[in-house]
Amino acid sequence: xxxxxxxxxxxxxxxxxxxxxxxxxxxxxxxxxxxxxxxxxxxxxxxxxxxxxxxxxxxxxxxxxxxxxxxxxxxxxxxxxxxxxxxxxxxxxxxxxxxxxxxxxxxxxxxxxxxxxxxxxxxxxxxxxxxxxxxxxxxxxxxxxxxxxxxxxxxxxxxxxxxxxxxxxxxxxxxxxxxxxxxxxxxxxxxxxxxxxxxxxxxxxxxxxxxxxxxxxxxxxxxxxxxxxxxxxxxxxxxxxxxxxxxxxxxxxxxxxxxxxxxxxxxxxxxxxxxxxxxxxxxxxxxxxxxxxxxxxxxxxxxxxxxxxxxxxxxxxxxxxxxxxxxxxxxxxxxxxxxxxxxxxxxxxxxxx
Amino acid sequence: xxxxxxxxxxxxxxxxxxxxxxxxxxxxxxxxxxxxxxxxxxxxxxxxxxxxxxxxxxxxxxxxxxxxxxxxxxxxxxxxxxxxxxxxxxxxxxxxxxxxxxxxxxxxxxxxxxxxxxxxxxxxxxxxxxxxxxxxxxxxxxxxxxxxxxxxxxxxxxxxxxxxxxxxxxxxxxxxxxxxxxxxxxxxxxxxxxxxxxxxxxxxxxxxxxxxxxxxxxxxxxxxxxxxxxxxxxxxxxxxxxxxxxxxxxxxxxxxxxxxxxxxxxxxxxxxxxxxxxxxxxxxxxxxxxxxxxxxxxxxxxxxxxxxxxxxxxxxxxxxxxxxxxxxxxxxxxxxxxxxxxxxxxxxxxxxxxxxxxxxxxxxxxxxxxxxxxxxxxxxxxxxxxxxxxxxxxxxxxxxxxxxxxxxxxxxxxxxxxxxxxxxxxxxxxxxxxxxxxxxxxxxxxxxxxxxxxxxxxxxxxxxxxxxxxxxxxxxxxxxxxxxxxxxxxxxxxxxxxxxxxxxxxxxxxxxxxxxxxxxxxxxxxxxxxxxxxxxxxxxxxxxxxxxxxxxxxxxxxxxxxxxxxxxxxxxxxx
Numbered sequence: 001x002x003x004x005x006x007x008x009x010x011x012x013x014x015x016x017x018x019x020x021x022x023x024x025x026x027x028x029x030x031x032x033x034x035x036x037x038x039x040x041x042x043x044x045x046x047x048x049x050x051x052x053x054x055x056x057x058x059x060x061x062x063x064x065x066x067x068x069x070x071x072x073x074x075x076x077x078x079x080x081x082x083x084x085x086x087x088x089x090x091x092x093x094x095x096x097x098x099x100x101x102x103x104x105x106x107x108x109x110x111x112x113x114x115x116x117x118x119x120x121x122x123x124x125x126x127x128x129x130x131x132x133x134x135x136x137x138x139x140x141x142x143x144x145x146x147x148x149x150x151x152x153x154x155x156x157x158x159x160x161x162x163x164x165x166x167x168x169x170x171x172x173x174x175x176x177x178x179x180x181x182x183x184x185x186x187x188x189x190x191x192x193x194x195x196x197x198x199x200x201x202x203x204x205x206x207x208x209x210x211x212x213x214x215x216x217x218x219x220x221x222x223x224x225x226x227x228x229x230x231x232x233x234x235x236x237x238x239x240x241x242x243x244x245x246x247x248x249x250x251x252x253x254x255x256x257x258x259x260x261x262x263x264x265x266x267x268x269x270x271x272x273x274x275x276x277x278x279x280x281x282x283x284x285x286x287x288x289x290x291x292x293x294x295x296x297x298x299x300x301x302x303x304x305x306x307x308x309x310x311x312x313x314x315x316x317x318x319x320x321x322x323x324x325x326x327x328x329x330x331x332x333x334x335x336x337x338x339x340x341x342x343x344x345x346x347x348x349x350x351x352x353x
Numbered sequence: 354x355x356x357x358x359x360x361x362x363x364x365x366x367x368x369x370x371x372x373x374x375x376x377x378x379x380x381x382x383x384x385x386x387x388x389x390x391x392x393x394x395x396x397x398x399x400x401x402x403x404x405x406x407x408x409x410x411x412x413x414x415x416x417x418x419x420x421x422x423x424x425x426x427x428x429x430x431x432x433x434x435x436x437x438x439x440x441x442x443x444x445x446x447x448x449x450x451x452x453x454x455x456x457x458x459x460x461x462x463x464x465x466x467x468x469x470x471x472x473x474x475x476x477x478x479x480x481x482x483x484x485x486x487x488x489x490x491x492x493x494x495x496x497x498x499x500x501x502x503x504x505x506x507x508x509x510x511x512x513x514x515x516x517x518x519x520x521x522x523x524x525x526x527x528x529x530x531x532x533x534x535x536x537x538x539x540x541x542x543x544x545x546x547x548x549x550x551x552x553x554x555x556x557x558x559x560x561x562x563x564x565x566x567x568x569x570x571x572x573x574x575x576x577x578x579x580x581x582x583x584x585x586x587x588x589x590x591x592x593x594x595x596x597x598x599x600x601x602x603x604x605x606x607x608x609x610x611x612x613x614x615x616x617x618x619x620x621x622x623x624x625x626x627x628x629x630x631x632x633x634x635x636x637x638x639x640x641x642x643x644x645x646x647x648x649x650x651x652x653x654x655x656x657x658x659x660x661x662x663x664x665x666x667x668x669x670x671x672x673x674x675x676x677x678x679x680x681x682x683x684x685x686x687x688x689x690x691x692x693x694x695x696x697x698x699x700x701x702x703x704x705x706x707x708x709x710x711x712x713x714x715x716x717x718x719x720x721x722x723x724x725x726x727x728x729x730x731x732x733x734x735x736x737x738x739x740x741x742x743x744x745x746x747x748x749x750x751x752x753x754x755x756x757x758x759x760x761x762x763x764x765x766x767x768x769x770x771x772x773x774x775x776x777x778x779x780x781x782x783x784x785x786x787x788x789x790x791x792x793x794x795x796x797x798x799x800x801x802x803x804x805x806x807x808x809x810x811x812x813x814x815x816x817x818x819x820x821x822x823x824x825x826x827x828x829x830x831x832x833x834x835x836x837x838x839x840x841x842x843x844x845x846x847x848x849x850x851x852x853x854x855x856x857x858x859x860x861x862x863x864x865x866x867x868x869x870x871x872x873x874x875x876x877x878x879x880x881x882x883x884x885x886x887x888x889x890x891x892x893x894x895x896x897x898x899x900x901x902x903x904x905x906x907x908x909x910x911x912x913x914x915x916x917x918x919x920x921x922x923x924x925x926x927x928x
Contacts, residue, residue, distance in 0.1 A: 050825075050829055052828075054823060075828070075833075076825070076828040076829045077828045077829070077830075077831045077832055077833055078831075079829075081829060082829055082830055083824060083825070083826070083829040085822040085825065086822070087822045089820065089821050089822035089823045089825065089826035091826070091840075091841050091845075092845065093841070093844040093845055101832060102827070102832070102840075103830035103831055106830060106831040106832045106836065107831060150826075150830070151830075152829060154831070160829075177544060270874070329551075
């Protein structure tokens with residue numbers, strides 16, 4: 001049975017539709033991210049799941065029981081969920097131990113049991129030694145760990161995270177990504193994670209919901225999302241990509257500067273405009289004409305940047321107008337203006353809407 | 354190991370309950386605010402159009418109120434007094450504010466502290482001290498002058514228009530000082546550097562950059578001083594009446610004499626109310642434009658301007674102002690309080706504790722009046738803090754639609770002078786069925802209304818500074834809204850609420866303008882007691898009582914400074 005089900009959920013502010021027709025099912029123990037640019041409705045969706053606002057249409061169910069609908073909302077405190085906030089919301093008037101133990105206290109556990117559980121969870125987040133500290137005496141990363149411990153110790157049915165890493169510096173953010181995933185693997189709590197950072201979502205999630213302007217663009221596992229984006233928005237938002245516009249001419253599809261056999265291209269027989277996404281990593285560069293089964297296109301290096309981990313080349317097919325972005329390993333050095341061959345696997349070209 | 358979790362309630366039931374209770378609270382609060390703010394105001398207007406005996410609609414009260422030349426003169430006197438006092442106060446405050454905020458004048462901390470002492474001196478206490486200083490013939494300044502020059506009479510006469518304007522200015526200039534220092538502290542040195550590097554000299558920079566940036570704040574302070582001067586009752590009553598001229602507030606007091614003509618008073622109060630509302634609106638508009646200073650408030654450090662030898666001249670001026678407002682008045686107040694007869698001077702044989710003993714233990718009502726003041730002020734301050742915290746919570750968390758109305762009603766009494774408020778309360782609640790005149794309750798209610806704005810401004814600032822996620826974290830972990838209020842909101846707001854309480858309590862213990870119209874035989878407060886003693890000419894007792902009141906305030910001030918920082922009184926009241 002599904003743990004959490006959102007059915008056609010919508011949220012309207014006056015004439016503005018912040019979230020529209022949002023449907024999603026989470027299986028128990030699943031980690032799902034809501035990913036999208038700011039203002040795409042992801043936080044609104046999370047707050048509806050938490051019960052801080054009612055949906056204007058649709059329903060939310062947990063364990064088969066309805067918890068939200070436009071006419072009735074189970075208040076947040078009755079949902080057995082917990083949440084980690086963007087500001088952490090660590091209460092500055094309580095010590096680390098009191099913060100973490102608060103939810104257990106509300107659940108009327110005995111003194112000894114609270115102590116035991118608090119100590120155990122502080123061990124897990126490596127904060128045991130700081131139990132008696134006040135939040136003002138903690139660093140940002142430590143506060144983040146307290147927020148995690150406080151949310152997990154109550155063993156919630158569902159854990160909600162609202163951009164929890166956005167206030168940390170880059171190094172700490174990367175460390176905490178893995179920490180969040182590690183805690184998830186340890187406790188198997190069904191989790192909804194809101195972020196605008198694609199690498200955060202990719203590291204942590206089983207599935208990612210890409211949202212744009214209040215609507216779901218695509219729901220898939222991270223690697224599927226990257227390799228098989230369904231829309232132009234997803235292809236552009238997740239990683240970098242080349243958009244290739246093609247037109248059907250007989251048995252071929254004509255692109256800017258080269259053409260490919262229609263039979264080898266996904267969806268080339270469909271109707272409508274033919275727009276393909278081709279990742280920079282899926283293109284090979286060679287000085288000699290390659291003789292594999294792939295498409296070979298003669299081209300010229302138009303520009304390049306070196307980023308340490310890879311080269312980012314702009315390569316213009318001869319007779320084409322727009323250069324393509326191509327990523328190669330750091331040892332593949334080509335001078336600007338030199339002639340090269342592009343090697344393209346037609347099956348890596350994904351037709352997008 | 355499973356955690357016992359509260360069961361899911363049926364959603365329908367929860368929804369219905371929360372809907373009802375929120376609305377009940379909203380209705381309760383709006384009822385209280387209608388009672389405190391709207392009803393006295395409406396009664397004031399209605400009463401001004403009501404015939405005294407018959408209760409019919411009439412314009413006769415207005416005809417009476419504006420029918421005599423001396424009534425019109427009193428109106429004009431108030432306007433002139435406001436202008437003169439504001440101008441004088443500007444003369445005291447602006448140079449001091451600039452010196453303290455932007456220069457290397459020595460004794461800047463001392464100056465700030467002396468301004469605070471001025472600020473917490475009730476204007477009527479200052480007026481009494483100046484009667485001792487500059488009363489014709491007997492005043493100490495005149496006697497000193499005669500002693501030095503051998504003249505027959507001294508040149509100073511406090512019982513004059515100039516005297517009154519000076520006394521009012523001396524005890525209202527802190528408002529301008531507060532506004533101006535706050536604005537100047539937001540002008541960064543970089544802005545001035547930018548003018549310098551483009552070729553402007555110190556003087557040009559000052560009058561093209563620094564002053565214009567601070568100007569809205571200065572004008573705002575002047576307006577507040579003007580309004581303070583025209584709304585003041587104590588100082589004019591002590592000085593203008595012996596000097597044989599009237600201002601609006603003293604004239605209103607006379608309409609309240611035997612027999613009480615509240616209808617005429619209500620009609621006569623209208624210009625005071627109108628001018629106040631108009632000027633507050635103007636002040637708000639001006640300080641809103643000040644926004645452009647606030648925006649760049651972070652802009653770089655502020656270097657003190659080097660005054661060179663002039664720094665001592667500036668310090669001299671600061672000490673001169675302090676001498677007029679603090680040193681001289683307190684010196685002679687203390688002398689009078691400990692003197693057998695204040696005119697007999699500083700000799701040892703003239704010193705006694707008799708006045709204190711009399712005021713505290715022998716006088717029939719003096720000690721009780723101090724207790725009354727503290728009791729009423731304490732109850733009012735508590736009521737204001739609770740009420741405004743509730744409103745601020747509802748408004749900032751958007752718990753009800755139209756919450757803004759509640760906030761507006763809390764702020765509205767700011768434009769009602771104390772005297773006018775008292776007349777409104779008298780008109781609304783003195784007659785049956787409530788018949789509250791002379792009760793402690795009417796004073797407490799009037800104080801509560803009077804200090805709602807200070808409470809609300811502080812409470813809503815505190816609420817806005819509190820991230821709502823703090824409460825949401827409680828709720829999501831299973832705590833109710835009440836748990837969140839009790840365990841998180843209240844502890845976090847403790848300091849600000851204590852500050853707000855003190856900011857209300859301290860001025861409420863000195864309130865005179867409203868109390869003088871509403872007290873009864875058993876509800877006399879300290880300020881009224883002091884006023885009565887000044888009418889009887891008992892300056893020794895009066896000085897003792899005034900000093901007791903000041904000394905009792907000191908621990909409160911100390912607590913406030915401990916909890917909220919050195920400048921809490923000066924900073925929070927004005928903004």
